[in-house]
Amino acid sequence: MSLLHHIGGPRPVRAGTGGRGTGRRGGVRSRRWARLGAAVAGLLTAAMVSPTGSAPGASGPRVYVSNEFGGSLTVIDAAGGRVTGTIPIGPAGTARPRGMALSPDGSTLYIAVTDPWPNRRESPYKFIWVVDAGTGKVRAKYPCGSDPERLAVTPDGRHLYCSNEDNVTATVFDLGTGKVIAAIPVGIEPEGVAVSPDGRWVYVTAETSNTVTVIDTATRRPIKNLLVGERPRVVVFAPNGARAYASAETAGTLSVIDPVRHEVIQTIELGRDSKPVGVSVAPDSARVYVVGGRCNCLFVIDAPRGAVIAAVTQKMGRRPWGVAVAPDGRKIYTANGRSDDVSVVDAASLRVVATIRAGRGAHSVVAGH
């Protein structure tokens, strides 16, 4: 029995048109909602590209924050530590931007967007939104299965993998042809997605199954499933490819995975009151940073030893869920969903050196070049 379902998907949908969505069902009412939503999205997009829109204005490295309840992205000038723009996605409370990824060259930002209705298939928001990192303009919306939550882009920039939270699949989108090319079965309630630095493997977590599915990108088939801690959320690979790390929110653990054998080789206890979600690895792969949403803290883990060496709590924002390391490794950024801000942590002193206002429900953060 084949585990792979090839799907010929529609062409990418231009932002503002609403598109046909990926829905297979839906009554008159939901179509009406979809049309209304599409109209709103169109107006918002028009505002984005207008000269008076709040496009990012700095030219240096940028940090992007998805605001799940604010329906927007916050753009931060990394050097100046200030907000330079806000990119609206949709109405607050309706459009929910969550996971993000930058293209390998840093020129394009991809955002997984959903809405508050998991069973509603037709939605103007449930797409991968594509933003030009230079201009801050929304370029397109890509279909990527139902209810996309997080995503990753392959190192060659050709494919995008996203998790479909309300389904048991990860969808593969071909960025060259603009088509969905596969829906791969994974665990129940998939969330975290990561591509290995060599592009060979994709890992997908599943919150209900408590699993990490290993996908071979050559065949686009799952080859193995690993049992990890309860309610796994984010999974990342170290830049050197030697390890992968998966956080488990309910268990309060970080699973260390050997990506050669695809086996959990260590479970690092972060405390059952920690609720770890976001994970990021320093560019030299020597440190792993994990944010705890309940302890309001940033765990610093020595990667070779697999041991927690510090927990930053002072001046940390509330409910940090997203974390990103600057490309030079000197700053760590956390997206704080309850205080609606970003904590900037100095990697040398491990102190919060700045707090930057973001939008409602800051969810994820990525740091560009």
Next chain:
Amino acid sequence: MRTWKPAPGAGAGETSVPCSRRAFLKSSALLSGAALWDAMRPRPAAAAPPTVARVGFIAHVGSAQSLPRSPAGLEVAGYAGLLGARAGAEEMGATARLLGREFDVAVATAMSPAAAVRAAGRLVAVEGAFAIAGGYGTETALALAEFAERQRVVFFNVGATSDALRGESCGRYTFHVEASDAMYLDALADWFTRGLAFLVDEDAPQGVRIIRRAPTRRWFLVAAGAPIWQARRLRAHAALERRHWGGRVVGDVVMDAGVGQVRDVLRAIDQAHPDLVLLLLGPDAQLSFMKQYETAGLRFEVSGFPEPLTQTRVFLAGLLAAAPRSAGESIRAVLWDPAVRYAGALELNSRFAARWKHPLDGPAWAAWCAIKILGEVALRAHTTDPAQVVRYLESDRAVLDGHKGIVLTFRRWDHQLRQPLEMVRLQRDSGDLMGTAEPVGAIPNVNAPGRDPQQVLDQLGDLAQESTCRFSII
């Protein structure tokens, strides 16, 4: 009996959720037909292969396995539990297959304690179940707990709240996913005596919706005369007098069915001017009392003890129909609510409603969670040996996730699952079953940082020093 295996594509919600009672009953009837066919289908009487980890579920439903029309029939909870068990079977079966293992659930139906014990015997001996889940009603749960001790098989209670089951009648092989009397009464006492309660609501003028403004000081208890209700009455006193300063009992009556006596009780309530009337009555008696309370025109706030049946949308709709003014806006405690949205609850509720055309209410969640835990044990502990399963569940390794936003564990002293409870507010004129209640907060607050989850959750229920449970050695 029927073995429930996951359907292809389980977990993929693809349809909208019908919310009207008519649609609800229609879909229930369709499911019932399928269930009846399954029940009548000849089955091989061979024990399960040893590679299959199998759990037996004893559903409290009649032969038709349908949703009864009476909102006060225990089958309403039993039917929800059956669907919850099926959902758990699908999810854990799918998870097991991902890991190259097998897990399934064999379902039997029983409407009496004796029938439940007979069904449990068959599930263990014939189907090879390493654990049993069920126990709707105290007598059935007690009978199954005693069976579990005799047969040395694990029993998960998903349908009985009695403190005695966790106390003097406790069993080493029995674990309680359903919350205890003590937990529900502590939650009610905590909620009502605390006073101010609000919900963050971006659409509200101040960004919050006020649910309550003032603490409940004056409590009037109306309890049935049966021993279990008297035990609950005493525990309600304890909750108020020992733990919740500021709440006091200003009226305390024992009431049985007589109409004349209800009039006397209503008169006593009117004279006492309580802040809250707490009904420690069974489902039928709560409906009957509320109807007369409404007719009498009394305006004091009323809540009721939340036996599993009374947590279903069907019962809540029946309550609103019996007493729209008195029950509307009233606050009740539940194990789980199908409208909860935090910590993965939205995804679980949506998935369940789409798949089963039924709200994931308290009884459904309890059965789903029980199957999930037992499946997790089989996968993580790599054993289905009952004694080893018991030791695993008692250990620190048993870290359980029920989509409640906090790690769940079993108390070692009485095998009660630590968990937060939900408070819901009834809404009249909602127009559909789902809208009959809205969640207005969890007790305890699981999001407050800086405390051990076990300490947080042990705010509800009896602690080790209060427990009368004495486990046997295995």
